[in-house]
Amino acid sequence: MSLYIPSIARRQLLRGAASLAGLALAPAAIGGGMFASPSLADNPFSLGVASGEPEADGVVLWTRLAPKPFEPDGGMPPEPVAVAWEVAEDQSMRKVVRSGKALARPNAGHSVHVEVGGLKPGREYWYRFTAVGAQSPVGRTRTAPARGAVVDRLRLCFASCQKYEAGFYSAYAHMVEEAPDLILFLGDYIYEGNPGSKGAVRLHANPEPKDVAGYRVRYATYKSDPLLQAAHAIAPWMVTWDDHEVANDYGADRDQDSFDPAGFLRRRAAAYQVYYEHMPLRRRAAPVGPDMLLYRALDWGSLAQIQMVDDRQYRDGKPCQPAGPPKRGKLIGDCEERRDPTRSILGKPQEAWLLDALASSKAQWNLLAQQTLMAELQLGDPAQQTTRFYSSDGWDGYPANRARIVERWREAKVSNPIALGGDIHAFAAANLTETLDGPPVAATFVGGSISSLGGESDVFAAKNPHIKQFDGKVRGYGRLDLTPKDSRMTFRTVENALVATSPIRDLASFALENGRPGVHRA
Known part of the structure; x- marks a missing residue:
């Protein structure tokens, strides 16, 4: 049975589950509305920063405001909070090339997903966030090379x-x-x-x-x-x-x-x-x-x-x-x-x-x-x-x-x-x-x-x-080094x-031979 194409009953179940989960994760733009600017005693960036999903012109930047991370609401107020973000060409963040603001909303755990565009393909960038008077650590990221571009490694x-x-x-x-x-x-x-x-x-x-x-x-x-x-x-x-x-x-x-x-x-x-x-x-x-x-x-x-x-x-x-209740x-x-x-x-x-x-x-x-x-x-x-x-x-x-x-x-x-x-x-x-x-x-x-x-x-x-x-x-991890030859x-x-x-x-190490x-x- 596939869950990808739902029946009428299945659609009703999906709607009910969505309501129960409290989902409303699409980002909201910052306009003239009111949002909180609380004063927090603890570091709101306790969970760090991240980037992902690189494309040739941009990446996703992530953080979640959580001054008290082991509380279900992260220690945040039940209102949206403005988060500023910056992307720079240097680790010291002096050559800022993109910046903006996003809303960290309570129904998304005060998480932020910024889809940055307008960057150059195939190069390193650095980024950080600022919120409620605090500044995040600086993260390193990179864009993917342009589609079809010749890449050395x-x-x-x-x-x-x-x-x-x-x-x-x-x-x-x-x-x-x-x-x-x-x-x-x-x-x-x-x-x-x-x-x-x-x-x-x-x-x-x-x-x-x-x-x-x-x-x-x-x-x-x-x-x-x-x-x-x-x-x-x-x-x-x-x-x-x-x-x-x-x-x-x-x-x-x-x-x-x-x-x-x-x-x-x-x-x-x-x-x-x-x-x-x-x-x-x-x-x-x-x-x-x-x-x-x-x-x-x-x-x-x-x-x-x-x-x-x-x-x-x-x-x-x-x-x-076997027939009957599921067994481990x-x-x-x-x-x-x-x-x-x-x-x-x-x-x-x-x-x-x-x-x-x-x-x-x-x-x-x-x-x-x-x-x-x-x-x-x-x-x-x-x-x-x-x-x-x-x-x-x-x-x-x-x-x-x-x-x-x-x-x-x-x-x-x-x-x-x-x-x-x-x-x-x-x-x-x-x-x-x-x-x-x-x-x-x-x-x-x-x-x-x-x-x-x-x-x-x-x-x-x-x-x-x-x-x-x-x-x-x-224990450990795999490292894959790709080049056009070796x-x-x-x-x-x-x-x-x-x-x-x-x-x-x-x-152990393994050679990957073209063809x-x-x-x-x-």
Whole structure:
């Protein structure tokens, strides 16, 4: 079942959920109306600044006023507050080239999303905000190169899975030193569970969130971390979500425990609103009730195109499930339903968009940014070679959808396709093929996790010969350096995410060869 084209009853549910979530996120212009100018004793920029969604002529600038970030209203009055913004060509903010004012409104958590235009393509800028007599830190951002422009290089870092209680964010300190052009975050920005994870190094500030107030406090917990703030301030971000931004292992209108779609969609509406409030996203992504348009593409001159997708909101239900109430657990056998050719993890409209984007891309490198390991991963006892088990929560629950993408890469002769992912709390590198023993069509890489704990590294090589690297014992991120000639993927791992600061090392490096698909050790 797809949630993308609603029935009449579904439309009524959407309207009700939107009302309950209190959504009115479209920005308002500052005219002659009254707005508050409070005097605040605490720093209103406690959650930092961010930029994102770079285009050739501009970027999105973000902040949220929250002098008391662990209160649901952030310690702000129930009125709009004027926020001034500036963009400069220098870090000292002396050569200001764009400036203006925006309203931070209470029904958007006093967040601000400024879509700056009129900038030059392919260059660095710096920005800051001023509100209620206080000035924010200065952030660094950059615009994308002009469409079709010849580009010498792109350095991007990609990350996922930053459970606050599971570890510290020392990986971000090293990512800042990389000075990337772009950062991709591929899901699990927050975790939604109650405080008190086993072995927690620090605790969530509130119980499991299920409404706007609860999710605001949970995001404030994460965004108060200074190393995460520094990473947001060093480069523009492009983001997507996975499950924990709402609830563990949810898909479409069901969480892992519920047969109450209406109740879950109310929760999803609240979670989506607060996600938007805290991410540097454009207005076109603003949610309407429990629906939020998050798939899009970014061109980096002629060098690269990034296709960013959402594999949670529109997916068909989990296959091979027993009758009765939902049960926890993801492991399934190779049932007929799993191989149903009509099943999609992306939903039909999003999948059609992606296939069209792949066929029309003129970029030299094509990066599919999605949430998890895209390659098949057979699980179970390696001694039982005839028994196959899979996770129902990822692409192995939707192999026909994966096959259609791989087929499109091959048939459309898409240049240098690479899939980037997160979710599995492991570093992984694998070939994507049309058959398990076929030639590589693309490479796929998972860049570990920032802090979330993984597991054993044995993926039963006899069942998964296409997987060339798998390590779930270390934390970190991926760094991708693209050039027209020599490109490289590097897995960067901290020595110990359970301490506040940790050295970093290279775990593995892979050469990306123009015109030669697949995984190749550097």
